[in-house]
Amino acid sequence: MRQPVRPIAGLLAGAAGASAVALGAFGAHALRGVLDDRGVELWHTAVNYHFWHALALCLAVFFLHAPHRRRATVAFGVGIVLFSGSLYALALGAPRWLGAVTPLGGVAFIVGWLLLGLGAARRGA
Template sequence: MSRRFIQIAAISGFIAVVIGAFAAHGLKQLLSPQAIETVKIGVQYQFFHTLALFGIALWIMHKPSAAGLKAAGLAFILGILLFSGSLYALALGAPRWLGPVTPLGGVCFLLGWLFVFSATLRTKMGE
């Protein structure tokens, strides 16, 4: 699973750079300042959780038995897709009914962090 998480983190990081650069340069004339800010928030959260996913993959490599880490990684992936993905879509003019998807992605991020915390309680650290 750690290899798959690293692969997904690499792809997610790549996509975040592309979207961030495109928003900063290619979309400035096409989107409102508010829409550009929405994209920036999506990119920021995607990067945070891409790095967290990468860290989880490294943790799993070091401690394969750490309970909760796989769930944390999956929650972060789902959060990136729902939170950042919905923000990108909304900034580009997707229907407003997509708006409630964003908080669901945020809940996935929160759950992911709770799973990380839980893993620290169930895993001997420092070995």
């Protein structure tokens, strides 16, 4: 039986992957010469985590059943917004206090991976 969360989670995974590619290209082309070395490093880290966790969202969508899929999807989505989003903002010159948000995104990523593993174990994968 199809679960109603799957289309939403699938759209989120696709949007996360597409936005990771777009932001990576934007950083490589439009921000070349605009960002200092630290900004480039922050942008690269943000894109890297953004993309890997877009792939993790795909794993959750295709291999987990609700409620684990829903919880893992939310955790990965929150992680992308908080972790990568704060790094993108910092690279563009946001106030340094925004860096306090970044570890919260990291915790969300960790929770997402734990939920992914738990869901896979309960599924018998």
